[in-house]
Amino acid sequence: MDLNAFFAINPYHIALAAIGTIVILARWIPRLVSRSEPASAPLMIILGSAGALLIPAIPTMPDPREAPMPWELLSELAVIVALFGTGMRIDSVLPWRKWAPTARMLAIAMPLTIASIALLGVGLESLTVAGAILLGAVLAPTDPVLAADVQVGPPHEGGEHPVRFTLTTEAGLNDGLAFPFVYLGLIVAAEGLNVGAWALEWFALDVVYRIVVGAIAGWAGGRALAFVLFAVPKSAPLANTGSGVVALAGVLLCYGSTELVEGYGFIAVAVMGMTLRRMEEDHHFHRRLHDFTESIEHALTAVLLVALGSILPLVFADLTWNQVLIALILILVIRPLAGWISLIGTGMSRRDRAAISVFGVRGIGSIYYLCYAMSHMEFVNESQLWSLVGLVILLSTVLHGFSVSWAMRKIEDF
Known part of the structure; x- marks a missing residue:
């Protein structure tokens, strides 16, 4: 027997x-120094x-600049599941005035964040107008996947702090x-900057x-799934089996059908979670x-974050000091100031306003949007x-990941 062939390294x-x-x-190391929920995302x-860098034989995910499709599909699925779970977390949507900070x-x-990032992209990085708008759209939303530490707790826990409620719904x-x-x-x-040629159509269709359609589809999907789970057959409702697979299938059905009629599936699954x-x-x-x-x-998320880390050395080959400056301005100035x-x-305390303004982590959603556009x-x-988006995700997960548990304890104890 050829032992070299037998023990061949795959x-x-x-x-x-x-x-x-x-x-x-990544999950174990933080527990050596803290009893808080481990800040595992930046470590991954x-x-x-x-x-x-250290294991030459290790295969990595395809370079997203050359093959965005695998990244798009995996990040899309992660965001879908996270958005539905985010909707499910909210125990009470009333009174309606609690939504004012979210609105x-x-x-x-x-919009302030998108406009500010776009201006920085044009001014500091010499991006095209289209590229700058895309950069703003990619980096503006907070991430539902990595924001669990600042969100409200699971269903039936109650006690939803206004800061957590706002960050969850946002x-x-x-x-x-x-x-x-x-x-x-x-x-x-x-089509260029001939706004008169496309502005009305963009507003009517894309806005x-x-x-x-996304909101209506999510509401209808949540009601339909509830009917299947709780109502029929009444003597033996499907929900009593405790099978989450059927509900997850309903989420995928809602997302896919919403996209088929050109609605926003991300809005649909979040609304579906709240409705259900x-x-x-x-x-x-x-x-x-x-x-x-x-x-x-x-x-x-774990697979995506490890994969993201594995390709960052490739992506950062094009990193410039201007991009470092833009990333720091976004995280430390633009998001906090816009918030x-x-x-x-709103009548919120300065402490609560500061927490909501600061803790807008960027992550998996930014990967999806950029892959989708590419x-x-x-x-x-x-x-x-x-390179800029990769740096923002890295800095955001590090800065927010290692400070969020301490900050939220301070806010809730105040």
């Missing part, structure tokens, strides 16, 4: 072992980069609401129609379903966009 198996090791270390990215973050803070809705600006970047790239949570509110199935989807979300301005007049249009600044 790069695929090396990758599996490396991913497993990285995820375990950093250890993923270290693995790619301001969506209607004021997000993360649940702003991913879908960033899509019109992604389309705007694509339109400008294809009004897609948002309204209102049906049979005290049923134990809501907690089981939340925990089931959260496990899937964590698994997908602070938008919350003026798969639909070739941009002049693709390498610059990827």
